[in-house]
Every structure is written in C-alpha cells, then in structure tokens.
Amino acid sequence: GNSVTQMEGPVTLSEEAFLTINCTYTATGYPSLFWYVQYPGEGLQLLLKATKADDKGSNKGFEATYRKETTSFHLEKGSVQVSDSAVYFCALPDPLISGGYNKLIFGAGTRLAVHP
C-alpha cells in the first residue's frame, strides 16, 4: 500500500526563519497529497493540498509542491511566526482492502517550535 515518511522533530526555529519540513511518499499512481496542522489542544486542520503532479498547494504563507520525480511534498514557509508553533502532518490516500474506499495515511508528525 501507499506510505508516507516525514522528518522527525522537533524543529526549533527563531521567528522569521525559513522552514522546511520534509515529506516523501510511496504510492501507486498519483494520489492527492495533503499537509495538516494541529495546534496545541486542537484537532487537525487541513493546511494545504495538491491534487496532481507539479501542483503547488499554498495557504497562510506555507507552500508545498507535488514532485513526482522525487516523490516528495516538502512543506516550506519563508518566515515563520510564533503562532506557527504546532505539529504538522503529511498525508496521502491509501485504498482500503474492502469496498475500494480510500482512507488517509498520515506521517508521524513533525513538531515545530518557534521562539521570539
């Protein structure tokens, strides 16, 4: 089945630093790719997604480009803020065994801490 691997954290940065969180995947075909974010004490929220190769998803200053050549979907932000401190999850669909219904497979999560 499909799988996703993302860099381990925690990642600690100063405010206004550049952020990269690596995500690589293995998949059959070219599934949609997602980044979710979980702020402290909350559930996951969709941050951005890309539905086909070479697509760039973007939201709140974050970007990720769907690279089929390197099977990657790295998350980047040019200037992080303290409010970006959260756990970030890379995800992609994986077909379930029964019924053909897809589920999402999530990476283990990368914790980002941004200091003033």
Add this chain to the structure above:
Amino acid sequence: DVKVTQSSRYLVKRTGEKVFLECVQDMDHENMFWYRQDPGLGLRLIYFSYDVKMKEKGDIPEGYSVSREKKERFSLILESASTNQTSMYLCASGVGVLGGTQYFGPGTRLLVL
C-alpha cells in the same frame, strides 16, 4: 465552515468500564472516521463509516466498536476499557471515495485508570 464536534474534551474512566465517544458533523458528509493519536505513532485509523449503518474496520479495530444510526453522528464504543486505550481520539468527516479532505473534531483525551 465545516464543524465536527466531539462530546467530551477530556474523559477519565476506570478499567472495565464501557465508554462512549460521540462525534457529530454538520456538513452532510457521507464518510466519518475515528482515529487514535499516540506520541511517536501518529494517527491510526480505528473504524470508518461510508453510510448510515455501514462500518468498516481500520488498522486497529480490536477492543472497539462503532455505531452510525444517523448520517451526522458516529459513535466509538470501548466495550471494556483498558489502560492501553488511554489516548487522544480524533473524529473526522469527509466526502468522496478518493481520499478527499477530511475535517477533524477537537479530539477527546481519554485516560483509563
């Protein structure tokens, strides 16, 4: 905005108790999911449902059951809680069968003593 609500943010239960976690979504989504989230393990799918009264096992269904009597409500049941079920439980809803966007509730942190 899609809203997914969970009945409790924090729960403390004793070993052997029957535990109900409820989830309600207000966007008429066909699909609903229950995950548990543990440090270092990420999110693991327990059960999901693609229609009323329909359910499918996820990766770790043992010790859990689910109920979906109405489209908007999806319940997770721990038949006899055990300490290894102490975890954060996240409910999600979504549409489509091709791994479309899922929308998450705030989570229930369950402690089993």
